[in-house]
Amino acid sequence: MPGKNYAGHRFSGLDQINVDNAKNLQVAWTFSVGVLRGQEAAPIVADNTMFVVTPYPNILYAIDLTKPGGPLKWKFEPQPAAAAQGVACCDTVNRGAVYAGGKVFFNTLDDQAIAVDANTGREVWRAKLGDISQGETMTMAPLVVKDKVLVGNSGGEMGVRGWITALDASTGKIAWRAYSTGPDADVLIGDQFHPFYEQDRGTDLGVKSWPPEAWKIGGGTVWGWVTYDPAANLVYYGTANPGPWNPDQRPGDNKWTSGIFARDLDTGQARWFYQWSPHDLHDYDGVNESVLVDLDYGGKARKLLVHPDRNGYLYLMDRGTGEVLYAKPFAPITTSTGVDLETGRLQYNPAAKPIPGQVVRNGCPASPGAKDWQPSAFSPKTKFLYIPHNNLCQDVEATQTSYIAGTPYVGMDVRMNAGPGGHRGKFSAWDVAKGEEVWGIDEDFPAWSGAAVTAGGVVFYGTMEGWFKAVNAETGKELWKFKTGSGIIGQPTVYRGPDGNEYVAILSGVGGWSGAIVAGGLDPRDGSAALGFVNAMRDLPDKTARGGTLYVFALRQ
Amino acid sequence: MSSLFANSHSGAPILLVAFCALAVAACEREERQFRPKPPEAALTNTIHMSPIQPGMPRLAVQTRNDYESNAHAVAQGQQLFRAYNCNGCHSNGGGGMGPPLMDGKWVYGSDPANIVATILEGRPNGMPSFRGKIPEQQVWELAAYVRSMSGLLAKDVAPGRPDHMAVKNPENETERMPPKQTGTPPSALGTD
Numbered sequence: 001m002p003g004k005n006y007a008g009h010r011f012s013g014l015d016q017i018n019v020d021n022a023k024n025l026q027v028a029w030t031f032s033v034g035v036l037r038g039q040e041a042a043p044i045v046a047d048n049t050m051f052v053v054t055p056y057p058n059i060l061y062a063i064d065l066t067k068p069g070g071p072l073k074w075k076f077e078p079q080p081a082a083a084a085q086g087v088a089c090c091d092t093v094n095r096g097a098v099y100a101g102g103k104v105f106f107n108t109l110d111d112q113a114i115a116v117d118a119n120t121g122r123e124v125w126r127a128k129l130g131d132i133s134q135g136e137t138m139t140m141a142p143l144v145v146k147d148k149v150l151v152g153n154s155g156g157e158m159g160v161r162g163w164i165t166a167l168d169a170s171t172g173k174i175a176w177r178a179y180s181t182g183p184d185a186d187v188l189i190g191d192q193f194h195p196f197y198e199q200d201r202g203t204d205l206g207v208k209s210w211p212p213e214a215w216k217i218g219g220g221t222v223w224g225w226v227t228y229d230p231a232a233n234l235v236y237y238g239t240a241n242p243g244p245w246n247p248d249q250r251p252g253d254n255k256w257t258s259g260i261f262a263r264d265l266d267t268g269q270a271r272w273f274y275q276w277s278p279h280d281l282h283d284y285d286g287v288n289e290s291v292l293v294d295l296d297y298g299g300k301a302r303k304l305l306v307h308p309d310r311n312g313y314l315y316l317m318d319r320g321t322g323e324v325l326y327a328k329p330f331a332p333i334t335t336s337t338g339v340d341l342e343t344g345r346l347q348y349n350p351a352a353k354p355i356p357g358q359v360v361r362n363g364c365p366a367s368p369g370a371k372d373w374q375p376s377a378f379s380p381k382t383k384f385l386y387i388p389h390n391n392l393c394q395d396v397e398a399t400q401t402s403y404i405a406g407t408p409y410v411g412m413d414v415r416m417n418a419g420p421g422g423h424r425g426k427f428s429a430w431d432v433a434k435g436e437e438v439w440g441i442d443e444d445f446p447a448w449s450g451a452a453v454t455a456g457g458v459v460f461y462g463t464m465e466g467w468f469k470a471v472n473a474e475t476g477k478e479l480w481k482f483k484t485g486s487g488i489i490g491q492p493t494v495y496r497g498p499d500g501n502e503y504v505a506i507l508s509g510v511g512g513w514s515g516a517i518v519a520g521g522l523d524p525r526d527g528s529a530a531l532g533f534v535n536a537m538r539d540l541p542d543k544t545a546r547g548g549t550l551y552v553f554a555l556r557q
Numbered sequence: 558m559s560s561l562f563a564n565s566h567s568g569a570p571i572l573l574v575a576f577c578a579l580a581v582a583a584c585e586r587e588e589r590q591f592r593p594k595p596p597e598a599a600l601t602n603t604i605h606m607s608p609i610q611p612g613m614p615r616l617a618v619q620t621r622n623d624y625e626s627n628a629h630a631v632a633q634g635q636q637l638f639r640a641y642n643c644n645g646c647h648s649n650g651g652g653g654m655g656p657p658l659m660d661g662k663w664v665y666g667s668d669p670a671n672i673v674a675t676i677l678e679g680r681p682n683g684m685p686s687f688r689g690k691i692p693e694q695q696v697w698e699l700a701a702y703v704r705s706m707s708g709l710l711a712k713d714v715a716p717g718r719p720d721h722m723a724v725k726n727p728e729n730e731t732e733r734m735p736p737k738q739t740g741t742p743p744s745a746l747g748t749d
């Protein structure tokens with residue numbers, strides 16, 4: 001699975017590659033995936049085979065790791081509808097497949113979850129779960145736990161109503177579906193629901209915290225990461241931004257968007273909820289990874305959850321109760337002044353609130369957040385969280401928008417800029433127990449790739465120029481880097497090959513929201529292109545071009 | 558009214574008529590129709606999606622969109638571009654979910670009739686079909702505004718200021734990008 005374990009650590013216990021010999025890494029083999037859009041997927045290794053899923057048209061490749069050069073074992077083409085590309089907000093990406101019990105599971109851009117026999121490449125089942133004519137797409141990597149495949153939808157910029165769905169892993173039939181808005185019955189809120197904070201208690205808040213009917217087109221999609229605690233049998237996932245972006249069109253807290261649910265795996269019943277950004281003002285989706293960690297905190301061994309949010313705060317929570325233990329800025333923030341730990345409520349800065357017809361300047365973090373989807377990694381050895389993130393601010397003007405099914409429902413003009421310091425990205429290590437940054441590496445472009453960390457004390461990540469880097473997990477010192485063919489926005493995978501050696505794999509191919517200017521061939525003269533991201537990325541086409549190549553590295557023998 | 562003056566034999570009204578005629582001609586740019594008809598009807602005869610034709614080539618017919626010389630119609634198109642959420646995908650011409658409209662690349666043709674056909678029929682890689690959803694006359698206003706984005710309209714017709722936060726030069730200051738039928742539809746970046 002992309003998260004490496006149910007807790008989402010992205011930690012490999014391998015230590016053949018270490019801080020001393022990482023400088024000897026070299027390319028073992030490469031593979032062109034034949035698609036030139038943003039490559040956000042994590043290569044998955046199981047059964048001596050590597051599985052890679054591409055952006056639309058979502059081709060699934062199986063590569064034989066037992067033979068030299070990694071020959072193709074099979075490929076599976078799901079042939080999703082071409083029109084799906086027109087409703088995918090931020091490039092036609094896919095965040096990866098997952099392997100479980102002899103099957104590979106992945107989602108297609110046109111809302112199908114598919115199970116493929118890992119050995120033969122034959123389809124086992126496919127489930128149509130959404131409708132592109134309503135603006136719905138699917139881009140997330142599923143999580144498979146026991147007999148359930150957990151998947152969610154995308155389309156928060158299209159007035160989509162968000163949901164997470166559990167499918168039966170052997171048949172693809174829906175076991176349960178929980179919406180992120182609407183009546184409690186739809187949200188699977190019942191008598192097991194005990195949110196920690198007063199603000200989340202009540203009946204049908206998913207209806208009452210919206211203007212009439214607005215919850216039906218209110219967003220809260222589920223396109224990020226799902227983690228699972230086997231002891232509690234709870235799954236944790238975030239909900240995306242409310243729609244439209246223009247907050248004046250949806251007075252209220254807009255539950256249950258931009259928050260986190262803990263749910264029972266078997267029934268889907270909600271256990272608790274916490275809203276990172278009530279009545280979100282800035283497109284702060286709450287879908288970033290919630291990494292489950294067991295740590296000594298406040299003198300006690302505790303079961304915790306750590307979550308770096310788009311709103312700029314890094315949250316440490318009790319994962320049993322949903323109590324926030326701390327919420328500390330990990331990036332420059334002007335849109336809020338802090339989180340009230342009594343009420344749990346984010347304290348917005350009124351001066352940064354978007355106003356219809358007015359330009360409100362220099363709100364930090366920008367809409368992609370202090371950190372977007374790019375997953376961080378946690379090392380149980382250092383107890384640091386390794387966070388790839390953004391350093392962006394923006395000017396906005398809210399505009400009135402109308403809901404037209406299958407078209408964008410945004411209502412915000414945006415132009416983004418580099419944040420303080422002029423660098424647009426950063427890769428940092430965060431001491432979870434202490435709640436402070438240990439070291440940080442400034443990156444020119446947003447650090448839009450995921451991270452992976454190993455027992456050898458090495459952290460891997462990539463940059464949008466195309467560098468794939470290994471740095472010392474303790475100090476952040478650069479150990480090695482390699483320039484790949486295109487910008488990197490993928491997720492590194494560390495694995496032991498059939499020959500017993502340690503390998504690290506990464507997809508190179510720029511795109512995603514940040515790289516849309518290159519992947520989509522956008523015009524840099526319009527700063528509002530790609531929802532305002534182009535304003536901050538005008539020079540990216542001078543640094544990199546489209547790509548789609550898998551790189552696998554190993555130590556020189 | 559004019560017949561009243563035409564029956565007169567004095568000189569002053571004739572001058573007045575001449576002046577009015579001039580003024581009316583100059584104001585065509587600002588003309589507003591209250592019951593407008595779509596400028597062109599027989600679309601199907603004029604659309605060429607390919608410059609290659611077997612045998613004797615048909616004469617390339619170019620459609621004319623009268624709205625392209627009418628500032629009011631272009632301004633209407635500019636407003637409709639937001640009202641129908643066109644900007645949600647194409648931004649202010651730089652593109653996003655959809656391709657840019659301010660450059661010289663026209664995947665599906667730059668002729669006004671091509672643009673109208675794109676809006677009405679949709680395109681296979683994600684452009685929705687608006688046929689039956691938008692009055693046809695508004696589609697022609699949209700087409701006129703779309704061509705203004707790449708500087709193809711006269712400067713005194715193209716919009717001179719944005720209605721919202723400045724994110725680019727206004728259309729009447731946009732460099733003219735000569736249309737080329739080129740570019741790649743999104744899926745062509747994919748496979749096969």
